[in-house]
Amino acid sequence: MQPNHPSDVDLETAAAILRSGNVCAFPTETVYGLGAMASSSDAVLKIFETKRRPRFNPLIVHCADMDMATALAEFSPTALRLADLWPGPLTLVLPLREEAQISDLVTAGLDTIGIRIPAHPVAQQLIATVGQPLAAPSANPSGRISPTTADQVRTMFEGQVPVLDGGPCNTGLESTILAVQGDKVTQLRAGGLARAEIETHLGRQIGIAGADAAIAAPGMMKSHYAPRAALRLNAAGPEEGEAFLAFGPNQPEARTSLNLSETGDFKEAARNLFAFLHQLDASGVARIAVAPVPEEGLGEAINDRLRRAAAPRA
Ligand code: TXA
Ligand code: MG
Numbered sequence: 001m002q003p004n005h006p007s008d009v010d011l012e013t014a015a016a017i018l019r020s021g022n023v024c025a026f027p028t029e030t031v032y033g034l035g036a037m038a039s040s041s042d043a044v045l046k047i048f049e050t051k052r053r054p055r056f057n058p059l060i061v062h063c064a065d066m067d068m069a070t071a072l073a074e075f076s077p078t079a080l081r082l083a084d085l086w087p088g089p090l091t092l093v094l095p096l097r098e099e100a101q102i103s104d105l106v107t108a109g110l111d112t113i114g115i116r117i118p119a120h121p122v123a124q125q126l127i128a129t130v131g132q133p134l135a136a137p138s139a140n141p142s143g144r145i146s147p148t149t150a151d152q153v154r155t156m157f158e159g160q161v162p163v164l165d166g167g168p169c170n171t172g173l174e175s176t177i178l179a180v181q182g183d184k185v186t187q188l189r190a191g192g193l194a195r196a197e198i199e200t201h202l203g204r205q206i207g208i209a210g211a212d213a214a215i216a217a218p219g220m221m222k223s224h225y226a227p228r229a230a231l232r233l234n235a236a237g238p239e240e241g242e243a244f245l246a247f248g249p250n251q252p253e254a255r256t257s258l259n260l261s262e263t264g265d266f267k268e269a270a271r272n273l274f275a276f277l278h279q280l281d282a283s284g285v286a287r288i289a290v291a292p293v294p295e296e297g298l299g300e301a302i303n304d305r306l307r308r309a310a311a312p313r314a
Pocket of ligand 1: 028030031032033034057058059060089091093107110112113114136137138139173174175176177188189
């Protein structure tokens, strides 16, 4: 693909930027990531600076294949079974290998590491070309909604960050995060892979981390996904002056209204969620009313993101 914006780069250039210890935004199937070489603290520091992240929270490390992943973490038999779900929107938090070449900033000094193999072909090619795992949080300034298109990255960083454009993200929600200790599995964050699918694959139920889980994830900071507009959840319809984010058929009309999925399809709704929040927010309304979304399948992760977006700013 030919770059057509000043901050756009092609795959070879993106790989060269990353190898030289700088950050570059790249597509994954979940959301766009702001990548840096996970082995270099200098490079990883630039992620925090660019995002203006207030705290050094641990970052997810993106691998091209299992060889790369097993060089970083210890895989229990249960972890290996879960890794069968890769590539895809799933992050496993596993014991860090002692000899792993990884910056302490990536793990925030923990003895665990969050790893995933993304399904996006451009992400896989990029990591393989760099030849090293990439640490990458979502490519948004801290506290803003995660970007699902290259254009949102360009806008949010005002063209100051190089972007590898791989089209709109297919999943549209960040990865599901599971902590795996031996055969114990705990969901730390609902995400692009529904818990029900994971449980079917494992043939058993998994735990869910409470709000005060021992491993606090910044994705768990309440206002993490905040748009500028206020959100009113579980709304039957829009009130005067509100935009409306609908879900399902036969929704009430509003002047500014978008439907996450007219057929009530969760995958479609997940794919549209952040893009539609961005769009309604950009319309300048003070408040967005949001239709109820059932708490099933990907609805769990969609509602999680909506609740965070609705939480008052810290
Ligand atoms: O889909 C995604 O996961 C996207 C794309 C770019 O891959 N990335 C993403 O990264 O959402 P970020 O930084 O927004 O969220 C990373 C989450 C945080 O909540 C962090 O606490 C958790 O992963 N995490 C990473 N390593 C961890 C560890 N060792 N223990 C506990 N949580 C960890
Ligand atoms: Mg994020």
